Amino acid sequence: MVESVAPVSGSIIDALITEGYPPVPALLSGNEAIAQGAWEAGVVVAVGYPGTPSTEILENLVRKSDVTCEWAPNEKVALEVAIGASMAGARALVTMKHVGLNVAADPLMTVAYTGVGGGLVIVVADDPGMHSSQNEQDSRRWGPFAKVVVLEPSDSPEALEMMREAFALSEALDMPVLLRSTTRLSHAKGLVECGERTAADRVHYRTSRPKWVMMPGAAKVRHVDLERRIARARQQSEACAFTLEELRDKSMGVITSGVVHQYVREALPDASTLKLGMTFPLPEDRIRSFAAEVAKLFVVEELDPYLLDAVRAMGISVESTSLPRIGELSPGVVAAVFGAEAPETREPMGDLPPRPPMLCPGCPHRGVFHALREMNAVVTGDIGCYTLAALPPLGAMDSCVCMGASIGMAHGFALAGDEPAGRPVVAVIGDSTFAHSGLTGVLDAVYNGGAETIVVLDNRITAMTGHQDNPFTGRTLAGSSAPEIDIETVVRALGVTDVQTVNPNLFKPTEKALQRAVGSGGVSVVIARAPCALLLRDKPDPFAVEEESCTACGACVRLGCPAISKDANSRAQIDVEVCVGCRQCVQVCSYGAIVRTGRSCDIGMGA
Amino acid sequence: MNVTSVMLVGVGGQGTILAADVLAKVAAAAGLDVKLAEVHGMSQRGGSVDTIVRFGERVFSPTIDAGGADHLVAFELLEAARWLHYCKPLGRLVVNNRMIAPLPVLIGEEAAPTGVEAALAYEGAVFLDAEEIACVAGSPRSANIVLLGALSVGLPFPVEVWRDVIAARVPPKTVDGNLAAFELGRAACQEGECG
Numbered sequence: 084m085v086e087s088v089a090p091v092s093g094s095i096i097d098a099l100i101t102e103g104y105p106p107v108p109a110l111l112s113g114n115e116a117i118a119q120g121a122w123e124a125g126v127v128v129a130v131g132y133p134g135t136p137s138t139e140i141l142e143n144l145v146r147k148s149d150v151t152c153e154w155a156p157n158e159k160v161a162l163e164v165a166i167g168a169s170m171a172g173a174r175a176l177v178t179m180k181h182v183g184l185n186v187a188a189d190p191l192m193t194v195a196y197t198g199v200g201g202g203l204v205i206v207v208a209d210d211p212g213m214h215s216s217q218n219e220q221d222s223r224r225w226g227p228f229a230k231v232v233v234l235e236p237s238d239s240p241e242a243l244e245m246m247r248e249a250f251a252l253s254e255a256l257d258m259p260v261l262l263r264s265t266t267r268l269s270h271a272k273g274l275v276e277c278g279e280r281t282a283a284d285r286v287h288y289r290t291s292r293p294k295w296v297m298m299p300g301a302a303k304v305r306h307v308d309l310e311r312r313i314a315r316a317r318q319q320s321e322a323c324a325f326t327l328e329e330l331r332d333k334s335m336g337v338i339t340s341g342v343v344h345q346y347v348r349e350a351l352p353d354a355s356t357l358k359l360g361m362t363f364p365l366p367e368d369r370i371r372s373f374a375a376e377v378a379k380l381f382v383v384e385e386l387d388p389y390l391l392d393a394v395r396a397m398g399i400s401v402e403s404t405s406l407p408r409i410g411e412l413s414p415g416v417v418a419a420v421f422g423a424e425a426p427e428t429r430e431p432m433g434d435l436p437p438r439p440p441m442l443c444p445g446c447p448h449r450g451v452f453h454a455l456r457e458m459n460a461v462v463t464g465d466i467g468c469y470t471l472a473a474l475p476p477l478g479a480m481d482s483c484v485c486m487g488a489s490i491g492m493a494h495g496f497a498l499a500g501d502e503p504a505g506r507p508v509v510a511v512i513g514d515s516t517f518a519h520s521g522l523t524g525v526l527d528a529v530y531n532g533g534a535e536t537i538v539v540l541d542n543r544i545t546a547m548t549g550h551q552d553n554p555f556t557g558r559t560l561a562g563s564s565a566p567e568i569d570i571e572t573v574v575r576a577l578g579v580t581d582v583q584t585v586n587p588n589l590f591k592p593t594e595k596a597l598q599r600a601v602g603s604g605g606v607s608v609v610i611a612r613a614p615c616a617l618l619l620r621d622k623p624d625p626f627a628v629e630e631e632s633c634t635a636c637g638a639c640v641r642l643g644c645p646a647i648s649k650d651a652n653s654r655a656q657i658d659v660e661v662c663v664g665c666r667q668c669v670q671v672c673s674y675g676a677i678v679r680t681g682r683s684c685d686i687g688m689g690a
Numbered sequence: 691m692n693v694t695s696v697m698l699v700g701v702g703g704q705g706t707i708l709a710a711d712v713l714a715k716v717a718a719a720a721g722l723d724v725k726l727a728e729v730h731g732m733s734q735r736g737g738s739v740d741t742i743v744r745f746g747e748r749v750f751s752p753t754i755d756a757g758g759a760d761h762l763v764a765f766e767l768l769e770a771a772r773w774l775h776y777c778k779p780l781g782r783l784v785v786n787n788r789m790i791a792p793l794p795v796l797i798g799e800e801a802a803p804t805g806v807e808a809a810l811a812y813e814g815a816v817f818l819d820a821e822e823i824a825c826v827a828g829s830p831r832s833a834n835i836v837l838l839g840a841l842s843v844g845l846p847f848p849v850e851v852w853r854d855v856i857a858a859r860v861p862p863k864t865v866d867g868n869l870a871a872f873e874l875g876r877a878a879c880q881e882g883e884c885g
Contacts, residue, residue: 109710110718135730213728238725271712271752272726277732330709342752349750415755428757431775432809435768436800437790440702440737442809478795551729640797648796656810660821660830 100112111275112475113268116239117178117206119275120246125283126150126176127201128168130161132519134180135215135549136269137208141178142551145405145560151281153437154551154560157486157519158183162190162205163592169203170295172286174250181209181222182485186520190227191259195230196305196310198257200210202250205231208264211385212411214226215547217483218464219410221387222263226363230309232260233363234325239273239300244581245325246359250283254414257318263362265385267342317364328373336377338370338390343412347383350418365393374399383420385412393518442471444646445616445665448540449585451511452479452671453642453671455538458601460509463496465489465521467513468547468615469540476641486516490524493535498554507601515545515553522577528606529578536600536607540587552615574608581607588613590670616663623664624679628655632676639668639677693746695754697842699773700765701790702737705834708859709763710741712838714849715855717745727752731790731881736793739768740776765820766836771806774813783815784840784879786833816840816879823874828867834841835860835868849876 107180111119118140121129129152131141145152155161157180165175179187184207194203207225210216226233234249236242244261253260293301320326336355339347344358357373359365374394381402382391388408393431404420406412408415419425442449452472455462456479457519464470464480465488473480482492493510512521517539545551552558555565574582581603585596593611600607625646628639636652645666646661657668669677696713698706707728714726720773730879733855742754754776762777764770767789787807794800813824818840820833827836842852842864853869860868 108718110714110724138730211766266729267727267752270728270730272714272724272728273749273752274724345750347753368786391727410751413755414751415758426755426757427779428775429777429779429813432771432806435772435803436792436794438701438736438738438768438772440735441793444734471735474793475799547735637798643793643797645793645796649798653798 089525108276110240110272111243112139112270113236113239113264114139114270115143116243117246117262117264117273118147119277120243120468121204121250122147122150123278123280124202124250125174126250127173127279128165129176129178130164131178132153132156132158132161132183133515133545133551134183135548136210136265136266137178137180137183137206138447138548138551139269140206141560144176151264152560154553156327158187159190160235162187162194165203165205166190166194166197169199169201170288171200172288174283175201176204177208178206179208180216181207181220182216184217184222185620186227186486187481191225191231193297194259196297196302196309198305198309199253199259200288202253202283203235203259204246204249204253204262205259206262206264208266208269209386210266212266214266219386222261223362223389224387225261227538230313231363232256232258232361233338234260234262234266234360235362236262236268236325236360237341237344237358238276241325241360242268243275243277244510247278252319253416254286255690256312256319258312258316262342265342271342283520292658295314309363313364317367320364320366321368322363323366325363326366326369327358327360328356328369329358330355330376333376334378336373336380338373338380338382339392340384340390343383343385343473345416346412346414350423351413351421359390360389365390367397367522370394370397371399371681376457383412383417400424410542438473439474441643441645443473443616444644444661445619445663446668447542447587447611447613448472449477449642449644449667450590450593451538451597451611452477453542454594454597455479455509455511455592458507459596460507460601461496463489463492463508463510465510465512465516467540469511474643476643480511487512487520487524490521490537491527493537494524494528494531494533497533497535508535509597509601510535511540512537513546514539514543514546514555515551522573525574525577525579525606525608533606534604536597536609537605538597539574539608539610541570541610541612543612544615544618546615546617546620547641550615570610574610579606579608581605581610582610584610586613586645587611588665590665590667616665622679624658625659625662625664626666626669626677627657627659627680629676629678632674634674634676636673638671638673642668642671644668692885693744693749694760694845695758696743696761696763697754697759697773697776698741698743698763698765699769700739701769702735704739704765705831706739706741706765709834709838710743712835712855712859713743714745715859716851717743719851719855720847722746723749725749725752738772740773754782761841761844763837765837767806767810768792768803770810770815771803774810782844783810785810785815785836786820787817788819789820800814818875818878819827820875823878824871827871827874829864829881832864832868832871835871836875836878839872839877840879842872842876843879872877
């Protein structure tokens with residue numbers, strides 16, 4: 084506990100909390116620090132696709148001057164835009180989550196060969212523990228695989244410093260630099276000293292086909308050159324200022340990187356540490372010299388044994404541990420692995436119902452999934468808020484693999500035969516996800532004469548990641564207006580003739596459109612268009628259940644609305660503070676038991 | 691290690707992130723090292739959320755483990771129970787005495803647990819009805835600031851710093867309501883038993 088704290092002057096507080104120009108020191112998340120560092124380094128072009136935990140980097144950077152920030156439809160396009168900007172000589176940044184880099188892997192593997200013009204930095208944010216992801220792949224492996232430099236910051240100040248250096252490093256080595264973050268870096272805040280922007284010396288573009296045209300003849304030469312560049316990068320790694328050797332008790336030395344370093348410092352305060360700032364290429368000499376200093380050498384890292392395997396491959400003896408390879412580490416997990424007793428805790432309370440996330444009150448997706456459940460459809464799903472429809476009580480989704488997978492999987496499911504008999508196969512995909520990687524799936528279905536129904540859940544925004552614009556919303560990341568690309572026109576241009584647009588908040592018409600679509604015999608598309616409920620500022624009055632009219636049939640409860648629950652007699656009840664007055668439940672009540680009411684106290688003040 | 695850890699738990703959408711941000715800025719204004727860990731994305735859609743603020747001379751990890759919180763502020767009754775073991779045995783437990791039924795309870799798959807309040811009372815929890823207090827202050831949406839008021843009684847920061855940071859951090863139109871909410875949360879805790 085902190086005993087006492089001296090009063091502070093108003094000016095410090097003002098400096099800490101002033102909006103706009105970065106205060107000094109500022110309390111910044113890793114993502115905010117990455118944006119600040121990129122800006123200070125003179126980044127000119129920044130592109131990405133939203134994905135937790137990477138999204139806020141561009142959302143913060145776009146507020147700054149002298150940098151053009153854009154959302155691309157997907158990560159592959161984003162990286163290609165950045166490569167073009169780099170080729171033209173500008174410092175360029177790309178941001179994405181770990182699975183996004185899979186999408187961008189094609190240009191990534193070859194931009195290592197071409198190298199860069201202006202500095203090119205790719206920020207990839209991993210999600211150990213899968214707070215908001217479908218897998219927990221370890222992006223450090225892209226280093227040796229794609230042959231790109233990998234930097235790993237361990238806190239917000241270091242994230243800023245690394246970004247400030249990364250562009251110059253990229254230019255000096257003629258290599259793209261991958262800055263790997265994790266959830267606990269991107270979404271942890273710390274105190275950061277912000278600096279000024281330094282305009283970078285602009286690299287000027289000169290035609291160089293041997294460098295940029297990767298036909299086999301040129302690529303063979305560039306691959307040889309790439310290996311030389313990696314050797315130079317290894318020297319940089321030996322000299323890397325972000326790699327810190329701290330000798331304490333020499334009986335035990337720990338090699339770490341990223342936020343895991345913080346856990347090690349907390350859990351094993353006396354241990355000597357070698358914190359690696361650059362984790363590809365590795366500084367073999369420094370690792371050897373650290374290993375020689377300590378009696379027992381350990382590697383502590385999250386997810387894959389990436390460092391462990393590499394250090395052992397150097398012929399250096401590393402102690403074995405029982406470190407988990409699944410999920411997040413923490414100071415407690417590290418301490419336990421090294422034999423510390425867990426602290427005394429209160430008795431956990433058992434038998435608590437879980438609290439999974441759920442579709443918001445008024446969510447327009449609910450109308451579609453209500454209908455699909457009634458139709459007993461096999462629903463191939465996709466990535467977005469609507470994936471929550473897989474949970475009870477809607478339980479109206481059968482798969483979720485990756486961005487865009489719904490459409491190809493529906494086609495494949497239908498190809499595989501007539502099982503399950505009589506059940507229509509329907510793909511569901513959000514508007515942003517459709518722009519990301521849905522179009523080619525539709526082309527495939529039309530081209531190959533498919534017979535599936537595709538529902539585009541067009542809620543006018545990229546909702547799950549916190550409301551980012553996309554090519555179908557009519558606005559850009561910078562907030563300016565853009566051509567509002569019409570999904571129906573796009574779908575028709577891809578060759579689909581059976582296209583309907585419905586308002587999913589109107590249950591009967593939605594059900595009718597879906598019934599018609601699945602019976603069409605060819606590829607059919609239903610665009611379910613209504614804005615995300617969180618975008619609606621004016622909320623109509625809430626509803627209430629008339630106890631005497633309610634028959635406890637459960638129809639409204641099965642919508643999975645956070646405002647509706649069962650009372651002690653299994654009758655429905657509505658929480659007026661949660662209800663947004665959307666009328667969805669009214670449409671499924673056969674007894675007219677749901678009626679308008681008022682709120683318990685005035686709303687309108689946001690905290 | 692001279693580090694204080696505060697854990698704020700609740701349900702996505704209750705304003706735990708803003709409350710944590712205010713606390714972190716108050717600690718920073720007091721000249722302390724601060725780290726804050728929050729989770730965005732899927733769990734924010736009505737799921738269980740936890741936010742951690744740690745401050746002291748030097749803070750390493752942004753996260754904590756079970757038994758690591760000096761203060762547990764629960765914005766909801768079941769979340770208080772869910773995260774109880776994160777609160778140190780002698781830690782302070784501030785609980786908003788309101789249950790938000792989770793999905794399995796809403797749809798009748800599981801019964802609402804009984805006896806949670808009594809169990810938390812046995813654990814020494816300080817209870818408030820933050821929404822009711824916030825309504826008195828002008829808006830139920832400032833319940834998060836009411837809870838910060840209750841938390842502030844157990845922390846060594848001057849009231850003026852809290853007020854300044856809140857005023858700068860909440861939407862301009864809501865400053866008066868939120869400052870009133872903070873005062874009422876503080877008063878509610880000072881009047882009653884306040885661990």
